[in-house]
Amino acid sequence: MKHLSKILFATMLVLGITSMNAQDANNPWSIGIQTNAVDFYPTGEDAPLGGTFDEYFNTGDHWNILPSVSRLTVGRYIGSGFVFELAGSLNQIEDYGDMGVPQMAYYAIDGSFNYSLRALLNDGWIDPVVGIGGGYTSIADNGDAPISDLNAATLNGKVGLNFWFSDNIALTLESNYKHVFDVDGATHFQHAGGVKFMFGGTDSDGDGIYDKDDECPETPGLPEFNGCPDSDGDGIQDRMDNCPDEAGLAEFDGCPDSDGDGVPDPEDECPEEAGSVEMNGCPDADGDGVADNEDECPNEAGPAENDGCPYEDMDDDGVLDKDDDCPEVAGTAANNGCPEPDVEVISELNEYSQTVLFDLNKATIRQESEEALKSIAEIMNEYPNTIFHIEGHTDSTGSAEYNEKLSRERAASVEAWLEENGVPSSRLTSEGYGEERPIATNNTAAGRQDNRRVEISLDKNKEVKDSDSSME
Structure with missing residues (x-):
């Protein structure tokens, strides 16, 4: 027993690292197909304490095993880690403690409330389960057995392990202690092992994330975004991406900045040429405050009112043509660019x-x-x-x-x-x-x-x- 405990503990630590889904709100239903073994030996005068478990694993002398599909279970997830499970089983009793007995048919219907301890192991693929419930057990009378014509209610306690190989399939091992009321010698263990199948979850968009946990249940998405898509693969999910079809930067809410000027393309009037924020992403080569794409003289500084071009002074009198009443004749500033009589x-x-x-x-x-x-x-x-x-x-x-x-x-x-x-x-x-x-x-x-x-x-x-x- 000491070695078994160490092995189980080590196994739980190693296997518990990998995260997989188990029975929960996404997969609320389960069906189990199992083989069961019934053991009347641990129900002696010291049961269930003392030396009772010394023969717990003596399968050859005490376990009545029906090597076929002999137990079926149906489970439904309730919430907060609890599952209600209904099980029906049959067996053939030939060993009663250390005695061989004429073959007796064994039937049982049991219901239990099971609680998963999987969350304590980092949601790994190993899933320890404890449970409590009750049932009804029947053993057919053959007239020569220590117990005969048993039809009694039982109080059950369960421990078990589920090993999840995928989101929907698990190997199950469990041991149920069944206390039979008012019938001496009828209290026993029933062990079972088999396969459990999970189903019932809804994944409308087929992205592997069930609708319950999918924040975008109608659109295929990624696990890292809780089922929401990232169409352009820029690490920003579409619903938060202002440019969902173009890979961009987080600082620009998912939009690109093709020319690297710090102005995102949707706001950049010149997305292929590096410019300035003041010019809405366009360059201003002559620094006159008129963007080159609107500047008729991009290499000569000029005012905006003259389309970025400098004003001319055709007569070189120091008065710009726009202010010169006599633009072709040199004059004086005092006379608005016109000559004054001397x-x-x-x-x-x-x-x-x-x-x-x-x-x-x-x-x-x-x-x-x-x-x-x-x-x-x-x-x-x-x-x-x-x-x-x-x-x-x-x-x-x-x-x-x-x-x-x-x-x-x-x-x-x-x-x-x-x-x-x-x-x-x-x-x-x-x-x-x-x-x-x-x-x-x-x-x-x-x-x-x-x-x-x-x-x-x-x-x-x-x-x-x-x-x-x-x-x-």
Whole structure:
């Protein structure tokens, strides 16, 4: 017995390493086909203690073995490791203790609640079982046996081992102690060995994982994902994979990053070219903030509003064409890229203006002054962004009020003529200053002639004046 215990213990340690399925909720039903042996010897006066087990394995002298299918079992898993099992058996009794007896027919029906200790052995393929239950035993009367015409209830205790060779097949060995009430000498052991078949589990998708434990019971999957699939084999199950048909990375929820730029392909507008997160995965070769796929000048930095291209300055005046009102003529920034008339131009304008004549004490321009006015208009149109100011002046002859009125009207007449001949009114202003701004003495006829004049200057403050007036 000591050696047997050591062998069984060692076997359980070795075989218990391998994990296999047994009877559980996935395989709730079992059928056992067994051969049984009945032993009346261990039921002597010391049974079931003391020397009772000294002859426990004396199969040759005490065991009544029917070498055929002589015991059938049906089991149903209840839960929490418990199985209810119903067994029916038959045998031929020829040995009763140390005595040979006339052959007697043995029949038994037993029910037991069995508990598996397999979980204690790391769910290995060896499955120790203990059980308790009851049954009904019948031995046919032949008139010459120590026990005759036995029909009695029994209280049963069981120990056994199941060796699982697959998920559904096990080799079974068990020993049942049957205590018979009110019949002396009838208490006995019944041993059995055979094969047990498990069935009843449902695996809808055929992936080897029963529906009870399968988190994806309608789709074939893998054990490591509790029955759920990983179609692309990237180690991320499909239900958690944003790209289930393309192998990807866990950091991108299963999606690939083909160009390795840190932007997953579904979010990468340029999945085959390494780019930046800021550019949605596209490159920006010139670093102007416009992705190359949208940049018409990918190798020259330029603003987004110009499709990534730099603005041109065709006339090289330092004012970009987009801001240059005169993009083909060099000008100044102060004049929006257009040229400004210099002193010589103003001097030329005033040479022409000095030849503009009026009727005596009137603002009517004489016909012979038209050629001079045409020249003035031509010069003004060469400077489309320049605002010209027309000044009217008189000598001191007459009253100041009269002179101011006459000079204002003459300046207005010149302004009106220029407007009618192609100079925009927005670029012209006029004012009369009367006798306030003489350029010569009014004490001589020559001086008074010089003071009666029309002058042209630049009105650089007009835009400021217009802005000021709009704010009032």
